[in-house]
Amino acid sequence: MEKKQTRGGFSTSLGFILAAAGSAIGLGNLWRFPYLAAKDGGGLFIVIYILFSLTFGFALMTTEIAIGRKTGLSPFQAYGKVDKRFKFIGVLATLVPVLIFPYYCVIGGWVTKYAVTYATGGASQIREVGPNQFFGNFITAQASPIIWFLVFMALTAVVVILGVDKGIEKASKIMMPILAVLIIGISVYSLTLKHTDENGVTRTALEGLKIYLIPNLDGITPSKFITVALDAMGQMFYSMSLAMGIMITYGSYCRKDSNLISSVNQIEIFDTAVALFAGLIMIPTVYAFQGREGLSQAGPGLMFKALPAIFEQMGKLGEVVGACFFLLVLFAALTSSISLMETVASVFIDRFKMSRPKATGVTFICAVLIGVMVCLGYNVWYFEATLPNGATGQQILDILDYISNSILMPIVAISTCVLIGWVVKPEYVVDEVKQGIGNKKFRREKLYVVMMKFIAPVLLFLIFLQAFNVFSFLK
Secondary structure: OHHHHHHOOOOOHHHHHHHHHHHHOOHHHHHHHHHHHHHOOOHHHHHHHHHHHHHHHHHHHHHHHHHHHHHOOOHHHHHHHHOHHHHHHHHHHHHHHHHHHHHHHHHHHHHHHHHHHHHOOOHHHHHHHOHHHHHHHHHHOOOHHHHHHHHHHHHHHHHHHHOHHHHHHHHHHHHHHHHHHHHHHHHHHHOOOEEEOOOOOEEEHHHHHHHHHOOOOOOOOHHHHHHHHHHHHHHHHHHOOOOOOHHHHHHHOOOOOOOHHHHHHHHHHHHHHHHHHHHHHHHHHHHHHHHHHHOOOOOHHHHHHHHHHHHHHOOHHHHHHHHHHHHHHHHHHHHHHHHHHHHHHHHHHHHHOOOHHHHHHHHHHHHHHHHHHHHHOOOOOOOOEOOOOOOOOEOHHHHHHHHHHHHHHHHHHHHHHHHHHHHOOOHHHHHHHHHOOOOOOOOOHHHHHHHHHHHHHHHHHHHHHHOOOOOHHHO
16 A cells, blocks of 8 residues: 555546657657658658557557556566566666756746746847857856756656655646647747848748658659658657656556546547647748758757747747747746656665665766756867767767667567567566447457567567668668
8 A cells, every 4th residue: 555655647548648649749849740741752651650659659659558557566667577587678668768868958948048048038038149159158058957957857847746646646737738729829820921131032941841741752762762761660669758768658657447548549649639739830930940951950950949939030920939938948848857757766666675865866966967958068078979880070969869769668578578578478468458448349459469479569660770870871
């Protein structure tokens, strides 16, 4: 009884769905998805992405949530309970959020800084030096990024300390509806924009919408199609919080009478919808003000440089739009960071029998040590590394991201497929799924079995190979 009180649980299925969806909806949806969609033929990328979500993503998410609910444990111990020989997966799955959480909070600190700047009327500071210089000055400063990193992580810790139902569930029920309203409202507004540049060329957001939604098959060769498919598959894998231990942790808090299949479907819909609406904001807006050239910026460049430059051109209205946009991004970042911190804290609670406040405190201290190093990687510890995937000019943040996302996560996912598909067999998960659906049929049971035994391991191995630039000949 004491353990149950310490771990807690979601009081409703809706709370679980919103929390899990919030975990999946993060910065990857808001800056990486739009960039890849613009780069990879718009609608073609979107169609492939949705197809992978309904098959590949569905199988992996169902597996992780079912393992969590069946074992009632954090990932560190859950895999060992499934089969003692596979305890190593739990260790690797725990290491992933340990590495991701600190640098994610550093980026969350950047978002918090921009949200506060726009909300307090400080957009003039960005205007004075220009968006590129403002961002560069901020991340290369020695103290400011660390302060904002700590502010963002403190917000995350408050929610985690409050517990699963009183903290994570309540926060998700507040933040997710606000996030939905903001992203729909800003995306609708973005479609009304048009801009005339210094050469007298007028571009509209609706023209950018066509680039985003209509499949562009010009120059699509077999090798190009494979590249688009690999991008869509990788984005889906990372976007849905798979192989991070998060879904196992949240699954362990899930009620036994909840319908897992219905929950997974709703999480997928939330995650995909937010990614699509993020594209509706980014691509039409950037195209209207900066043309196709502006769409070539990826990652932080798109969010912290291209968009602030556009908000600047909107005048006073741009300050309002900028404040709403970065508030949206802040909520998305928080829902994901909460799930990352909770996953690590749950390990301390389960393995070392710590109280929730103490487990959260230990997680906080460990993350501070790594996060400060990440911040200093842009100034006093600055260096440029070349990674095995061919990326150059990489800092500490990029290295941590590469190790966690490109190496550990595919290994965790492939090992999970071997465990469930071939060792304990798919029935282990299928039986858990059927517990919550009553007399209804598990309609995608055959698809699930085929995905876990044959297709998913192959697709995951392809993602793993991308970490070593194996497919560079396709570009």
